[in-house]
Amino acid sequence: xxxxxxxSEKEEKIFRAAIEEFAENGKQGARMHAIADHVGCNxxxxxxxxxxxxxxxxxxxxxxFSRFFITVHNAITDAxxxxxxxxxxxxxxxxFLEEFGPYPILMLKEMDMDSKKKRFExxxxxxxxxxxxxxxxxxxQAVERGEIRDLDVRQTFMSIMGECTYLFIAxxxxxxxxxxxxxxxxxxxxxxxxxxIDLIYNGLKNKGLNNRQ
Amino acid sequence: xxxxxxxSEKEEKIFRAAIEEFAENGKQGARMHAIADHVGCNxxxxxxxxxxxxxxxxxxxxxxFSRFFITVHNAITDAxxxxxxxxxxxxxxxxFLEEFGPYPILMLKEMDMDSKKKRFExxxxxxxxxxxxxxxxxxxQAVERGEIRDLDVRQTFMSIMGECTYLFIAxxxxxxxxxxxxxxxxxxxxxxxxxxIDLIYNGLKNKGLNNRQ
DNA sequence: GTCTATATCTCGATAGAC
DNA sequence: GTCTATCGAGATATAGAC
Numbered sequence: 001x002x003x004x005x006x007x008s009e010k011e012e013k014i015f016r017a018a019i020e021e022f023a024e025n026g027k028q029g030a031r032m033h034a035i036a037d038h039v040g041c042n043x044x045x046x047x048x049x050x051x052x053x054x055x056x057x058x059x060x061x062x063x064x065f066s067r068f069f070i071t072v073h074n075a076i077t078d079a080x081x082x083x084x085x086x087x088x089x090x091x092x093x094x095x096f097l098e099e100f101g102p103y104p105i106l107m108l109k110e111m112d113m114d115s116k117k118k119r120f121e122x123x124x125x126x127x128x129x130x131x132x133x134x135x136x137x138x139x140x141q142a143v144e145r146g147e148i149r150d151l152d153v154r155q156t157f158m159s160i161m162g163e164c165t166y167l168f169i170a171x172x173x174x175x176x177x178x179x180x181x182x183x184x185x186x187x188x189x190x191x192x193x194x195x196x197i198d199l200i201y202n203g204l205k206n207k208g209l210n211n212r213q
Numbered sequence: 214x215x216x217x218x219x220x221s222e223k224e225e226k227i228f229r230a231a232i233e234e235f236a237e238n239g240k241q242g243a244r245m246h247a248i249a250d251h252v253g254c255n256x257x258x259x260x261x262x263x264x265x266x267x268x269x270x271x272x273x274x275x276x277x278f279s280r281f282f283i284t285v286h287n288a289i290t291d292a293x294x295x296x297x298x299x300x301x302x303x304x305x306x307x308x309f310l311e312e313f314g315p316y317p318i319l320m321l322k323e324m325d326m327d328s329k330k331k332r333f334e335x336x337x338x339x340x341x342x343x344x345x346x347x348x349x350x351x352x353x354q355a356v357e358r359g360e361i362r363d364l365d366v367r368q369t370f371m372s373i374m375g376e377c378t379y380l381f382i383a384x385x386x387x388x389x390x391x392x393x394x395x396x397x398x399x400x401x402x403x404x405x406x407x408x409x410i411d412l413i414y415n416g417l418k419n420k421g422l423n424n425r426q
Numbered sequence: 427g428t429c430t431a432t433a434t435c436t437c438g439a440t441a442g443a444c
Numbered sequence: 445g446t447c448t449a450t451c452g453a454g455a456t457a458t459a460g461a462c
Contacts, residue, residue: 010445028242032438042447047439049445106319109385117389132390149415155408162379163372170371172322176330177345195368202362203416223427245456255429260457262427433458440451 011049013039015059018050022060023103027110030057061111062119064104069123071096072131082142083201086160089135090196094164098189102168105161132157148204156204163196224262226252228272231263235273236316240323243270274324275332277317282336284309285344295355296414299373302348303409307377311402315381318374345370361417369417376409 007015017038021030032053036043050056075092079085096104108116124130136153143150167189174188175181181188220228230251234243245266249256263269288305292298309317321329337343349366356363380402387401388394394401 026239026242029239045446053438105382109382113389116385120389151412152408155405156412158379158383158405159376159409159412161383162375162377164375165382166371166375166378169318169322169378170374172329176326176333191365192368192371195365196372199364199369199372199413199416201416203412203414207420258428266456
C-alpha cells in the first residue's frame with residue numbers, strides 16, 4: 001500500500017495506523033493516542049507530521065476515496081460478455097473491501113456536500129469518465145447484443161455494490177453463529193464472490209420473450 | 214414508535230432524540246447536549262432519566278436491535294409463491310431502514326461479541342425461530358416445488374439484505390449527482406424495492422434444465 | 427421533574443528539552 | 445525527529461436549588 005504523497009517510513013506507518021483507527025471508530029471516535037500507540041510512538045509525533053486530527057482525517061479520506069474511485073473505475077473493462085465484465089468488477093471491488101473494510105463507503109456520509117463534490121470532481125478529472133458512465137456503456141452494449149435485460153443502470157450498479165459491501169458489514173454477526181468465520185475469511189469471501197456473480201448475472205440475463213413473465 | 218419499556222412522555226422524547234443523535238454521529242460522536250437541545254430541555258434531565266451516556270446508548274442499541282430482529286422475523290411469512298415472500302420481505306425491511314436508517318445494521322459492529330451474543334439469544338427466545346431459519350424454510354419449500362434454484366440460503370439472505378441496505382448507505386452520494394434526491398426519497402425508495410425484487414427473483418427463478426448453462 | 431452552576435475528566439494540541 | 449510535561453477546550457456527570 002502506498003500513501004498519496006511521498007511519506008517517510010515513520011510517516012507512512014502513522015498514516016496506515018490512522019486509516020485503521022478511523023475505519024474502526026469513525027472520525028469522532030478515533031483517538032490520536034491510539035494511533036500513536038499502535039505505531040509505538042508519541043502523540044506529539046502524530047501532530048508533528050499531520051498537524052491536527054482534522055487534517056489527518058482529510059488525508060485519510062482523500063486517500064481512501066481516490067483508491068475506491070480508481071479501483072471501481074479500473075474494474076470496469078471491456079470484455080466479450082457482460083458476465084466477464086461483472087465477474088471482474090465483483091472480484092476487484094470485493095478485494096478492495098477486503099483490504100480497507102467497508103469504511104471508505106461509509107465515510108461518504110461523514111463529509112459535507114461541498115468537500116465531497118470538490119473531491120469527486122478532482123478525481124474525475126484524473127480518471128476521465130466516471131465509473132457510472134463506464135458501467136452504463138458496458139451495460140448498454142450488452143443490452144444491445146441481447147445478452148442482458150434492459151434494467152436501470154443506476155439501480156443495477158447499486159445492487160452489485162450493495163451485495164459486495166454487505167458481507168463486510170455483516171461479518172461481525174456472521175461470526176456469532178460461526179465463531180471460526182474469521183479463520184476462513186478468505187474462503188468465505190471467494191464463495192461470496194461466486195454467489196454474487198451467479199445471482200446477479202442470472203437476474204440480468206435475457207431469457208427470451210417466452211420466459212419473461 | 215414505542216420505546217422498549219413504559220416511558221413517560223418526556224422520557225420517550227429524549228429517547229427518540231437519542232436514537233437520531235446516535236444514528237447521525239455514532240456512539241462517540243453523539244453529544245448529550247445535542248439530545249437535550251433537540252428535545253428543548255437541559256442536559257441534566259437526560260442524565261436524570263438515563264443515568265449516563267453509556268446506558269443510554271445501550272438502551273438505544275437494544276431497542277434498535279430487537280426492532281430490527283423482529284421486523285426481519287415478521288417479514289418472512291408464508292405465501293403461495295416465493296416471489297410474494299420476497300416482495301414482502303424487501304418491502305418491510307426497506308421500510309424499517311427508511312425509519313431508522315442503516316444505523317441499526319452498522320451498530321452491530323460497535324458491540325463486543327459477548328454482549329451481542331447475549332442480546333441475540335434473549336431476542337431469539339422471545340421470537341422463537343431465528344430469521345435465518347425461517348428464511349431457510351421458505352426457500353427450501355420453493356426449491357422443492359421447483360420455483361427457484363437451489364442456492365445457498367445464507368448467501369441469498371445476505372444478497373437481499375445488502376441490496377436493501379445499500380440505498381441508504383449510498384444516499385449521500387446519490388444526492389451529489391442529483392441534488393433533488395432528498396425531495397423524492399419516497400419515490401426513489403419505491404423504485405428501488407421494485408428493482409431489487411425483480412433482479413433477485415429473476416436471479417433465483419428456476420428456468421428449467423435447458424436454460425441453465 | 428426540571429433547572430443552574432459547577433466539578434471532573436478526556437482528549438487534542440502545544441511548549442520546550444534532548 | 446522524537447520525547448515529556450502540560451495547557452485548555454469541550455464534554456460528561458453531579459450537586460443542589462426550586
